[in-house]
Amino acid sequence: KNEVEQSPQNLTAQEGEFITINCSYSVGISALHWLQQHPGGGIVSLFMLSSGKKKHGRLIATINIQEKHSSLHITASHPRDSAVYICAVGYGNKLVFGAGTILRVKS
Amino acid sequence: KAGVTQTPRYLIKTRGQQVTLSCSPISGHRSVSWYQQTPGQGLQFLFEYFSETQRNKGNFPGRFSGRQFSNSRSEMNVSTLELGDSALYLCASSLRLAGGNTGELFFGEGSRLTVL
Numbered sequence: 195k196n197e198v199e200q201s202p203q204n205l206t207a208q209e210g211e212f213i214t215i216n217c218s219y220s221v222g223i224s225a226l227h228w229l230q231q232h233p234g235g236g237i238v239s240l241f242m243l244s245s246g247k248k249k250h251g252r253l254i255a256t257i258n259i260q261e262k263h264s265s266l267h268i269t270a271s272h273p274r275d276s277a278v279y280i281c282a283v284g285y286g287n288k289l290v291f292g293a294g295t296i297l298r299v300k301s
Numbered sequence: 302k303a304g305v306t307q308t309p310r311y312l313i314k315t316r317g318q319q320v321t322l323s324c325s326p327i328s329g330h331r332s333v334s335w336y337q338q339t340p341g342q343g344l345q346f347l348f349e350y351f352s353e354t355q356r357n358k359g360n361f362p363g364r365f366s367g368r369q370f371s372n373s374r375s376e377m378n379v380s381t382l383e384l385g386d387s388a389l390y391l392c393a394s395s396l397r398l399a400g401g402n403t404g405e406l407f408f409g410e411g412s413r414l415t416v417l
Contacts, residue, residue: 224402235338235389237408280344287332287403288357291344 197221200281200292207299213268215295217281220262225284228255228266232277240266271299303328305394307409315417319380322412326373326394332403333375335367338389350375351397387416
């Protein structure tokens with residue numbers, strides 16, 4: 195069983211909708227990363243967090259250490275947000291990745 | 302500030318050959334980590350180097366190896382290639398945080414390896 199569970203696996207939304215992607219992990223971690231991957235392979239780090247909440251523009255990431263759960267929210271979604279979103283948990287300097295969430299935002 | 306550079310971007314090899322991939326980190330980043338991405342297994346951690354020393358290794362056979370040079374540039378090598386080694390190989394550089402944890406990751410574009 196994957197130590198990192200992401201949901202949903204696939205998500206289709208209409209432009210402007212509020213989107214939530216969830217990530218659960220099984221044991222204590224040093225940090226959690228949210229990554230974005232566009233077709234063609236390039237990966238961009240969106241957030242790295244170990245507690246609380248972070249916000250960059252329309253993106254918000256939260257983490258609940260006690261519940262071992264993190265969420266990535268996208269407000270006012272746009273077709274350019276279409277990508278694969280990947281949660282990765284850090285155990286020191288080793289990362290374990292979720293399977294990813296394929297997001298498609300339709301205009 | 303230049304990003305993470307990986308070379309080559311694409312390569313084709315045949316079974317039994319060996320391959321070497323290169324990664325140049327962002328200036329000032331001394332931590333370099335490598336990842337394999339396949340459609341079936343997703344992203345998997347290969348290994349991490351800091352100050353020319355391998356600090357952690359994922360669950361891969363000994364055919365996968367790497368090294369880091371004094372300028373923080375890193376190479377990974379796969380010997381005796383198998384069909385299943387076909388994948389996108391990504392490297393990322395980061396600063397090392399207090400306690401030895403990995404900081405924010407900056408990824409290269411990847412090297413796409415096809416094994417025939």
